[in-house]
Amino acid sequence: MNPIIYAIPLFMLTIVLEFAWAWHRHGNRVRGVGGGTRRIYDFADAIGSMQIGILSRIAGAFPRLLTLGIYVLVFQQFAVASWDMSNPLSWLAALLLYDFFYYWKHRANHEVRIMWAGHITHHNSEYFNLSTALRQSSTTFVFDWMFYLPMAVLGVPPALFVAVALIDLLYQYWVHTELIGRLGWFDRIFVSPSNHRVHHGQDDYCIDRNYGGILIVWDRLFGTYADERDEPITYGVRTPLRSVNPLWGNWHHYVAIWHDLKAARGLSARLECLFAPPSGWSGHQPGDFEAATFQRHEVPVSRTTRHYVLAQHALNVVLVCLFLYAFKQWSAWQGALAGLWMVAALAAPAALMEGRRWGRWLEAARWACAPALVWALMAPARALGSAA
Ligand SMILES: [Zn+2]
Ligand SMILES: [Zn+2]
Known part of the structure; x- marks a missing residue:
């Protein structure tokens, strides 16, 4: 049976517990920019995030069979070794390998615009709590599977691949919270609430930082690490969603790319629309960002x-x-x-x-x-x- 079925009630329970903790210990507020405070949970945002999570499971159910089928095929045809699944070292090595390729997949998700159009769904909430973790894209499956094919060639059996993929995914759930502060040495080795807050920030120093899944060591090795600073982080993206519709949350950046493609003249400009970083070949970040004047999207609900x-x-x-x-x-x-x-x-x-x-x-x-x-x-x- 799909193990996510067991995880879903646990996700719901922990979100309720985090909300209760946020409410009773902090009045649902944390320190905001300029000495003020801001809310940790918002009803419409949290429901929207959870609905996006449900949509991703439904939309991904069928393609997942196909992409896993490709992995199995490559494993059967090209595996150069056979790994012993009963050996705990095989599990550790497979998890390390998965996490390494996850880093590059995640980095490409941010630095290639057509891939960012899918991954943006995880980032277009302007809040940061456990419900944000469930904002998984319904479309990133189109490219993501390719990054893990080297594991099939190296001989990681499909069952082991599926298991470590699940461990990597589930690990990342708990780091989406504002209620856990810095954790010292842990923040410098593992992905943690502190360094993942940076990953979800739209402040200048947060952009394209901290891509790791379980280990943040990859970011330190490949030059994309940033430590959390003392000022509060502003979450979200520079091209704001301004909606809680789960479909629009998945599509809005594809639509933006489509409009840019129609306006682009020449092959180079069109290739830039699709394959350059979201900020274009120039690398300048889109739009001026001013934390002090930033307004969160609010949806008042009766x-x-x-x-x-x-x-x-x-x-x-x-x-x-x-x-x-x-x-x-x-x-x-x-x-x-x-x-x-x-x-x-x-x-x-x-x-x-x-x-x-x-x-x-x-x-x-x-x-x-x-x-x-x-x-x-x-x-x-x-x-x-x-x-x-
Ligand atoms: Zn990301
Ligand atoms: Zn995240």
Whole structure:
């Protein structure tokens, strides 16, 4: 069974615990720029982040089978050695290798614009808490798998690869918090809340820094390390999202690239749009950033809408677990139908929070379609029943 199914309830529980800690110990506030304070958690942002996480699991379920299939194929055809999975040293070496290639993949995600368009989803929240960790892109799978193929050639068995990939991913969850300060020597060897806060900052000194997954040592080796400074960090990106819609959170930078491509003249300018760093070949960061005048995107949500959205979110958490459990038994069209319905289940609450009229229509339409969806998903069970 997909181990993420076990992790999802743990994610939800720890987010509730972090929120409770933030609220009771700190009044949900930390030190802000200029001696003021700012909120740690925001309702619309946290729900938006969690919905983005659910969307990434649904969108990634099918391509993940394909990309893992390619890894298996390369392993079977080109592996130069065979690793003993019963040896703990194999696990350690595989984890180290994975973390090394993760560093380069993550660096490319930030420094090649077409890849940044996918990874930006993880960074376009202006808050930094455990819910931010779940903001995983639904599109980075297009390029990410290529970076790990050397591990297949080196002979890391697919089962070991999957295991260390999961360890690396799960490790990175706890570092998304403002409630844990500096940890001394730990901050200089491992990825930690302090050095990962820097990674999510849009202050000048934070841009393109601290790419590590488990070890921050890679950044120190390859010149991308920055220590957290004493002033509060401003989280987010220089091309702000200004939305909590999980679909727009995944698409907005692709749309920006598309507009730039249409305006670009000549091959070199078009290649720059796609493959240069987000700031272009010149390397100058886009837009002036002034921490003192920066305004977070605020989405005021009424109490009634909050209650409704929270209930829908709780239901979506259960439904994504069911989806991940069942999708391998479904046919492609059943998976596509369930996936589409879930996309609507994620987009509609966000639209309701933003006060968009189409949110109500979408919400009504998806619930009207729910009985037909259940009927369609029961098809294999019906076939089995009639065969018996
Ligand atoms: Zn990043
Ligand atoms: Zn992060």
